Amino acid sequence: MDCLFCKIVAGDIPSTKVYEDELVYAFRDIAPQAPTHILVIPKAHIASVAEVTPDNSHLVSRIFEVIPKIAEAEGLANGYRVVSNCGPDAGQTVGHLHFHILGGRELKLEMA
Ligand code: AMP
Ligand code: ZN
Numbered sequence: 001m002d003c004l005f006c007k008i009v010a011g012d013i014p015s016t017k018v019y020e021d022e023l024v025y026a027f028r029d030i031a032p033q034a035p036t037h038i039l040v041i042p043k044a045h046i047a048s049v050a051e052v053t054p055d056n057s058h059l060v061s062r063i064f065e066v067i068p069k070i071a072e073a074e075g076l077a078n079g080y081r082v083v084s085n086c087g088p089d090a091g092q093t094v095g096h097l098h099f100h101i102l103g104g105r106e107l108k109l110e111m112a
Pocket of ligand 2: 003004005007046
């Protein structure tokens, strides 16, 4: 499958790894929008939040167990934001489910 993040998981495209277990991979965003900008993804291909089902939701719950560990390791004691863009109107540019962790500066509330 021609998926950028599947290629990152496979090691075919380089990335700066932050965390890995048997289900989840996390790496630094190539174009950081904040001092800390990490992407957390399931190793298995899920296209977006819209494709989460009872069969794969354990991967999402694992991701949300991992996120606070990464945030702590990154020193984000003052808080952070978790974002997942789903579909064209949200500006999703990579069709493999990913959660952005953004922190290290005060983040404005940008709803649009
Ligand atoms: P989204 O726009 O929500 O789909 O997020 C995709 C994110 O992937 C963007 O923040 C990009 O900067 C990031 N990105 C794209 N290619 C790479 C790459 N090769 N390594 C790390 N991050 C990437
Ligand atoms: Zn993929």
